[in-house]
Amino acid sequence: MRADARKNRDHLLAVAGTVIAEQGAEASLRDIARRADMGLATLLRHFPTREALLDALLRTSFDELTAQAAELETSGSAADALVSWLRDCVAVAHEYRGVTELMAAAIEDPESALHASCVAMRAAGTGLLTRAQAAGTARTDIDGADLFALVAALAWLGDQSSFAPRADHLFDVVTSTVLTG
Template structure:
């Protein structure tokens, strides 16, 4: 990539990160291009879709979450590892304002630029869940799809100012429902 093109790419990512944090993932791409000092065509040459821009912004965080899940597969306590990862992914998605809807869409849309990353996250969570199930500390009737849906619901709840105060309590209730009662109580 030419130096000026690389500079535009980095500037677009930087501005998009700021704009998305301020206005959410549905912010105007035209505004992002304007604030980055480039034309809309330049934005679309680098990022042909909103999902492509989101994927570029979220890639490092998604990879870190997947790597963390892989590392947690070695933790002694499978239920504690699952809960720790759930806290991390919910905090991450909450910090990326407005990404829940695009992530939920992307998981089902193989053509989405976010699809591969979202599938990897779901698989990482599913692996942690299956390990907890094998140890008898998680409900056997859940799968990775349901876990991903619960993550999305909990992250969405944190995004709602009127419900944010209850988010920790709801998280505890949901993890108590995911884990077997003995594991949830610490027996």
């Protein structure tokens, strides 16, 4: 990719991140392009679909969560590792308002641009959950799909203005339910 095209792409991603954080995942692509001082055609040349744009935005964060899970699998207690990763995962999902619905749909749709990133993230969480279950510190009647759904639910709570003040408390309630002892 040419240097100017890379610069435009990076600028579009930075602006898109800000707009989506403010307006949610359904923010107007035209508004993103306008705020980036570029035409819609330029945005669509780099990101032909909304999902492609969201995948580019989220991939770095999801890759970091996957790497973090790998590090946590060998350090600290299994329960602490799981809770730490869950907190960070919820924070990433919450950072871009409205993305949880897209993540939930993408995990079931292999054709989705977000599918691979979501599957990798779910697998990373499943590894931490399995480790905690093997250590006897997490319930054995849940799996990675349940954990992924809990992340989506907790991120959604943070998106709701009436629930946002209770999001941390509810995170603690949910994690204490997932963990045993």
